[in-house]
Amino acid sequence: MIAEVYPLLRLPRNKHVFDYLVPETLTLQRGNLVRIPYRHKELWGVVRAVKDKPPRGMTLKTVTSVHEQMKLREEELSFFEHLALDLAQSVASILNASLPTPPKRLTKRVPPTLAWLPLTLPSSEAQHALRIVHTIANRGKAFIQTPDLRRSAAIILGYLQNHQEQKILILAPTVRDVSLLKSHLTGLQPLIITGEESNNERYRAWQEFRESSEGILLGTRTALLSIDSSITTIFLLRSGDRNHKQWDRNPRYDARELVWQHHAQFSSNVFCLDVAPQPATLTQFNDAERLNWGTYPSVQVVNMNQEKFATKHQSVSYSVGSAIETALSQNKQVLCVYNKKGAYDLRCQDCSHRFLCSKCATPLTAFSHTLECARCRHKEPLALRCPQCHSANLGSFGQGNRDLAQELSQLFPSASVAIIDKEHPAPQTSDILVVTSFYYEAQYDPFKSSRMGLVVHMDVDSPLYNAKPTAVEDLLRDIWQWSWVGFGKRAPVLLQTASPDLVMDAIESPFKSAQEELDARIRYHLPPVYRWCRIVYKEDERRKAEIAMGQLTDQIAHIPQAIIYPLGWNAKGHAYVECGVPAEQFSILLSIFTTLPDRYIIDTNTLT
Structure with a gap:
């Protein structure tokens, strides 16, 4: 007999299976994990099929052994084969990226001792969490507009109290989110797979989860590839976050897409939780499956078209300046969101020459001593003259976070001002924090209390200046992400914008705004059509x-x-x-x- 085997190896997309002789002492089936000789070494492989045919004169190598405890079920191997086709990759490469291999010596996993931290919600929000838990108990799928990880954890805990017999997969976009969640799932001991574990640690967690009839697996997108067809419910947290996709290497899969394949093939429940609805996923939910938190943040939209004449400052409107002054007088901390580093652009004032990256032609961002490319990270010294007309009359257009911090320091000289971005991960102790999205991803903790008394988005329109087809979606997400930060800290939120109608629609009717964006995508031949x-x-x-x-x-x-x-x-x-x-x-x-x-x-x- 001959076994067709997918070796657990990165192979070109046009390479499929290798044939091996099956010794009489072994009985193989589709999905078996086998040990095979490959060139000058041995490795693991997965059996695609067993053929009762002679070798026809070919010299074939022989399967060495079969793993008795580990076998992919038919539906699981079919899932990987379909995924390989959809990603234009070989099945062997997909299996190699997905499955941990058995270690030489399997040691028993010692469950870590978790020091659980208390998870509480304000009494005014408890009824909303209970309503959502009761609603999704009878649904196979739902989108839930959820303020943050703290509220998401409350929903998951409430669901698990009534579904203790289920196998639950909780997917978060980043390792930091997983770390925050595992210490606040009070009373639970979830297994963890994030991709940062060793192969042996990942294998033990995967095997323990597969062999159990109930339990919780918490992880990033890697956990979804460690497949188990008996998973009953998937919670996809921050479901619109781009970190759910693997962008930098093959296979370039997206967990946000794979959960729906999991739902279709294995009938798993899928619950997406995020700060705002994602237009592309609205097609998966009807109106009854689109749930909101029930109470909303206090948001004031500042129309910069009207207020730019009321102040001499470039970025700080009169309303924002007054709100910051009030918060500081109450000894509260102010969070100013500004996703621009350096100046927007450097140009010659005489001939309008723009300074572009010599490697990728992207406009260079001007800093105090350098010009830097935001795309390929190329750096060069700040130009003193125009290379085209040799004029020294150069000017930068736009304002960076350093300029804003300097402006706020002049406006409020008694307050301490700090910049928090990837290059300046400063402590959160200053009176005014000028932050980029790095703060939300790497420092913001919704489970901790703070003295934050005001959240100001200094330029909420910035996603609209990008030519990406997801600009409106990014705007919707940006509005709600920072509005919910204020909500979680019981702080008012101010949004400075030159597009007040668009911003107000996104705040008052997020699902309607997302649906309108979806309709526009259909007209302009964008996903999902x-x-x-x-x-x-x-x-x-x-x-x-x-x-x-x-x-x-x-x-x-x-x-x-x-x-x-x-x-x-x-x-x-x-x-x-x-x-x-x-x-x-x-x-x-x-x-x-x-x-x-x-x-x-x-x-x-x-x-x-």
């Missing part, structure tokens, strides 16, 4: 890359209603092209991708 892909060709010789990508785009152009953007060049000098096809035509595009060698780096969900 179109599937957009990005293909990078790793070739340093420019002419060869142009020929190869030209041949590829000619093939794609034959797909009905395909949209192909012109050839571009990334920061490494490699050619890339972006294309979109109707969702129903995506299988045709995949048939083209599966024939390509691995020099083509393919992201099949580039706009998620």
Whole structure:
């Protein structure tokens, strides 16, 4: 007998299975984990099929052994095979990235001793949490607009009290979120898989979860790939966060997409919790499955079109200045959100020359002594003269967080002002904190109390200045993310904007705003009705890359209603092209991708 085996190895996308002889002493089935010789070493593999055929003169190697305790169920292996096709990767590569391999010596896992921290909610919010828990108990899926991880943890604990017999998977976008959650799931001992564990630790956690009839697995997107078809419920926390997708290496999968494949194939319940609805996922929920928290933050929209004449300051409106002064007089801390570092742009005032990155042509950001590219991180000294007309009349357009901090220091000289961003992870002790999104991702803790008394978003319109097709979605998320920060700290929220109508609609009717954005995406051929892909060709010789990508785009152009953007060049000098096809035509595009060698780096969900 011959076994077709997927080796647990990174293989080119056009490589499928290898044939091995099955010794008479072994009985193999589809999904068995087997030990196989491969070149000059041994490794693990998964059996795709067993054929009762002779080798026909071929010299085949023999399966060495089979793992008795570990076997993928039929539906689980089919899931991986479908995922490999959808991502234009080999099944072997997907299995290699997903499955931990058995260690040489299996030691018993010692459960860590968790020092649980108390999880409490204000009495005014307890009824809303109970309402949500009662509602989702009878639903197979739902989206819940939830302020933060603290409220999400309360919902999960309430659900588990009535469903102790279930196997629960809790997915968070970052390792930090997992760390915050595990210490506040009071009374529970979840297994943890984040991808930062060793192979042996991950294997033990996975095996223990698979062998149990009930329990909790908490982790990042890696935990979803450590598949178990008996999972009954999945909680996807911060469901719109881009960290749910693996962007930097193959396989470029997105947990936000995979949970729905899990739901369809294994009938798992799926509950998405986030600060704001994501337009692309609204198609998964009807009106009865879209739940809100029930009480909302106190938000004031500051119309900069009206207030810019009431103050001489560039970024601080009269209303914001008054609110900051009031908060400081009460010994409260002020959080000023400003997602701009350095000046926006450096230009020649005489000939309008713009300083662009020499590697990727992105406009350079001006700092005090350097020009830096936000895309490829290229740095060069700050120019003194225009390279085109040699004029020294250079000017920067826009204002960075350092400029804002300096302006606030002049306005409020008795208050201490600190910048918190990736380059300045300062302690949170100053009276005024000027923060970027780094603060929310790396420092903000919704479980801790603080003296925060005011949250001000200094430029809530900034996502709209980006040409990305997700600009409105990013705006909706940005508004609610920082509004809920104020809500969690019982602090008022001010949003400075030049688009007050758009911001007010997002605050008053978040689901309606998300639905309108979804309708616009349908009109403009964006996800979910179109599937957009990005293909990078790793070739340093420019002419060869142009020929190869030209041949590829000619093939794609034959797909009905395909949209192909012109050839571009990334920061490494490699050619890339972006294309979109109707969702129903995506299988045709995949048939083209599966024939390509691995020099083509393919992201099949580039706009998620």
